[in-house]
Amino acid sequence: MFKKLIFGAVAVAMVSGAQVNNAYAEDTLYLPSLSYRTGPYAGGGVPIANGFSDYMTMLNERDGGIGGVKVVVEECETGYNSQKGVECYESTKSKNALVYNPMSTGITLQLVPKAPVDQIPVFSMGYGLSATAVGEKFPWGFNYPTTYWSQLSAILKYIDSKGGVKGKKIGYIYLDVGYGREPLPLLEKLSKSMGFSIARFPVAGKEMQNQSSHWLNVRKEKPDWMIMWGWGAMNSTAIKEAAKIRFPMDHFIGNWWAGADADLAPVGKIGKGYLAANFSGIGTDFPAIKDIFTHVLDAGKSTQTTDRDQVGDVLYNRAVANAVIVAEAIMAAQKSTGKKVINGADMRLGLETFNLSADRLKELGLEGFMAPIKASCKDHEGGGGIFVQQWNGSAWEKISEPISPETDVIRPLLEEAAAKYIADKPDWKTQTCS
Amino acid sequence: MFYREAGQFKTTYKADQAIFPIFQDRMAIAIYLLIAFVAIPVFGNDFFITSMMIPFLIFSLAAIGLNILVGYTGQISLGTGAFMGVGAYACYKLTTIFPDINIIVLIISSGFFSAVIGMLFGLPSLRIKGFYLVVTTLAAQFFLEWCFIRIPWLYNYNDSGAIEVPQREVFGIIATGASATPTTRYLIVLAIVVVMTWIASNIIHGRIGRAWMMIRDMDIAAELMGIRPLNAKLSAFAVSSFYCGVAGAMMVFFWLGAAEVESFDINHSFLILFMVVIGGLGSLVGSFLGAAFIWILPVILRAIPRTFGLDINAATIEHVNFMIIGGLIIFFLIVEPHGLARLWGLAKQKLRVWPFPY
Incomplete structure (x- = not known):
């Protein structure tokens, strides 16, 4: 009996649901x-x-x-x-x-x-x-x-300004989804042109609160700098783990989704010195x-x-x-x-x-x-451009001037990626800019 | 009063064994099909078709696939999401390698890849049962997810690691990609689902299906009566994975348009398992009812406050939604542990004697 009632309710809701779209004011x-x-x-x-x-x-x-x-x-x-x-x-x-x-x-x-x-x-x-x-x-x-790519180049530029990037080993720890993988091709290319080596540490979504094995690998690889493309609970976990292996915090730099108050507040004092990119005021x-x-x-x-x-x-x-x-x-x-x-x-x-x-x-x-x-x-x-901010144990401080990305390096790479994206889409509409 | 079989005489064995022996049932099926093929494309708006009907049909097909394994053969599987993924990635690779072949042919053939993988992971079922089998299918889930991330060949070395559906035409009409109209995609999905449901129904009512059910009910007795567990179990895994694979390919090509590995994660395996359990184990109607319950009901619940102009936070709606759906699942399973399909059957039985029940 209630079966019918429920079906009735569903039917009513469907009919009314179909009218939702007209409910906005002009x-x-x-x-x-x-x-x-x-x-x-x-x-x-x-x-x-x-x-x-x-x-x-x-x-x-x-x-x-x-x-x-x-x-x-x-x-x-x-x-x-x-x-x-x-x-x-x-x-x-x-x-x-x-x-x-x-x-x-x-x-x-x-x-x-x-x-x-x-x-x-x-x-x-x-x-x-x-x-x-x-x-x-x-x-x-x-x-x-x-873009993420410009941001990465700006971060590398910052690292370069702090003692050079040539010959160094850069660790890249990232959330293993589309977001974290997005900068990888650029990282590969820049490593050749700027002369550094990379160690990658992918963190799967379900492991993001359990990164001890990743950071054991970090300790083994001994990178000079760590760059993080993290989001959500991954960030605070990574910073805690980094502190545990005594990784120098001022050589650990997050992108602009890995540098929020919500990420560092649970970490508190042990995260002191951690760096992150940002582009909006604090x-x-x-x-x-x-x-x-x-x-x-x-x-x-x-x-x-x-x-x-x-x-x-x-x-x-x-x-x-x-x-x-x-x-x-x-x-x-x-x-x-x-x-x-x-x-x-x-x-x-x-x-x-x-x-x-x-x-x-x-x-x-x-x-x-x-x-x-x-x-x-x-x-x-x-x-x-971006700027770099540093966690002082309780709040973020802006510590750098705006850093502009290496547009002349990034732009051709972006154009190449864009051409690749539309290559298999015959009806894709492009535009010409004067 | 209107729904009764009085006066409908069966004069042949064939008529007696028909799946829908009552004239009114056959009429009802015809009306459902008429609504699905004509009324919905004509009167449904884009949101109704793309966000409710297309996913509902695709999940129904996946639920049928899992039902063949869990409901009819009694082998529990948690690898459905991954098997759907195999179908999706196979179809994506096939259409990039053979761009000129009709996409519907490729969608169906991607099911075969999924079937082979399903059989491979079904091998342990010959020796183990129940919870132990769950663990091995769980291994399939994790292993295949790992493959979808770590084998870049599968997504054509795309930077984002996602598979993006290229535009394909069927008989001159754009069928996939962003330019395809919702109605086109809906009709293709509907046609595939209807045909495959019909085939599933025939397999289940035939020799193969009976062998599956014997294995489910008592495997030793089945063996003594001449059913080979190897054939029965592996064919169940193959057919089940075939259906899931086709559903997965359709999910990416006709619904999402692009997919990352998260579209095939363990949550989807659970989602489809819940559809099967709530809909009714061992019932094709149940697969549809379960998919409707798990997929369409939340979408409607989300739309209700907006329809009545209530200004409720999107997050609050979502939380309330979780609670209502959770409560309803418990409610239905207490009222009828055999799922919505059994309720459906009871309702029909009651209707037969209405208004003079005895």
Whole structure:
């Protein structure tokens, strides 16, 4: 009997589910946010989702939206799972979604081929497919402010400035998924041109909290420097293990997903000296971040329950940087099309034409928050630099000036990778840039 | 009242042994097929087709595959995810080596690769049973996952380690890749699933299927009656892996579009095992019901708050979702340990005598 009831309920839900797609208002800017507040990577996913939605809420409250149009951020839970990510994409794309920020390399790889078909750009900020930096080949993919490959070259440049990299042995410990494997081809190539040797330490997802065997190998290999491409619980585990084998922390450098407050807080003092790359400001000492306090958190407008302490965290601020770029691109699109409510195709133009100069950053109340980015049709990564930060036992400190990537070395490699990607796709649409 | 067999006389043995002996059942099947082939492509929107129907059909096929092994032959396996992966990687390699061959042919033939691997890992089943067999199939899962990461030839030395589906056409219509319309992909998946379900039904009701069930019910008695365990068990592993392999290939080519090894991990093995257990061991209908329960229900539950305009956090919905699904699994298994298929059967039986039960 209840069987029928359940089937009835399912049938009703199906019918109503089919109508979901018409429920968005016409005069808003709709931004889907693929978040992950559940699952093994929630520790990183929560501040990212909060930062993005809080900045957009702040714009709504303070400025009445972007160009007078309210922004609607709708979260869809992916759990860092590619299949759920695609499901989120399918369920939100028809609501006039402007841009997707997948927040996962795995999901990005799924969405990149779909973007030109659905005419919605994919903006993977500093992650995803490095080759999307080549604007001619990937009109719909963006990864401002810089790619994994550029980042790796900048990290190596930093190492080079601290006593040279030639003849040294560099250990590369990485999460063994698409994300961690992405920089490998570049590492191979640079090792030849820069003259260092590599030792690789892949960490499978299920082993990420049990790395003692990996670090035994590190001790055996005795690398001069360690570079880490980690995420989630892998980071703090690796730093603890490194401390256990007494690996010098100031020779252990993480990429920008391996240098968050959430990673180092559980490690505390023993992680002192650990280095990490970053491209977004640390702390709350920026007028725009202060506005988030006044207009969102104190006003009780936060759609998410953001912890006050979390604001200013590395990942929270990075999500703010992501939101800033999206907002700037929307503004650029509104200006160039003359429309207030734009669509995905307009957004793509916006992402190719915005200019986040130093003056503009100051105007936004984010002076020195991130490196200036000038968007272009050709260059979808903007050539932004990174800086290096160091953990002092309780907080991060910026210790280097912006380091620019070796663009002249990286660019041909990116172009080669982009050409390889589209080689077996006969209908792939490219564009020519003047 | 409407669902009863009074007046339907069977005049031949064939009619007596039909799978759907009642006229109304045959009508119902025809109506389901009509809905699936006509109504859904015409009226369904993209989200309904791509995120609900396509994965539902693919998981149903995988569940049928696992059901052949677990439900009909009584050999428990935790390697389903990996066997699906074998099908997917085989199809990917085949289509890069032979780009001009019809993709549907390649999808079906990738099942054979999976069948061979499945038979190989099925060999221990000749000597061990139950939990010990679970361990060896678990080894298959881990070993094959390792292969998918460590043998770059399998993903054509792609930098990201993922397999990306190239665009392929079937009779001039784009069938795979991002440009393929959801309806095209749905219809291809549906056709393959319907045909393969029909074949599975015939195998199960025939000599081979009866041998499997004898092995399941009592292997020593089966041996005494002339069933060779070697043939029966290995054929079960082969057919089961064939179905899983085809499901895996379809999962990547018609649903995901690109896949990393995480799409074939142990969680998927469990997911499909749960579909089989909840749907009903040893039942084809159960495979579909189980897949619908595990896959479609959460998608609907996620959509409900948005439909009614309730502003609930995405994460809260997800947590509530986990709780509801978990609760329902326990509820259904307490009410009917034999799965949804048995409930389905009971409902039909009740319906026969309705409105005058005796």
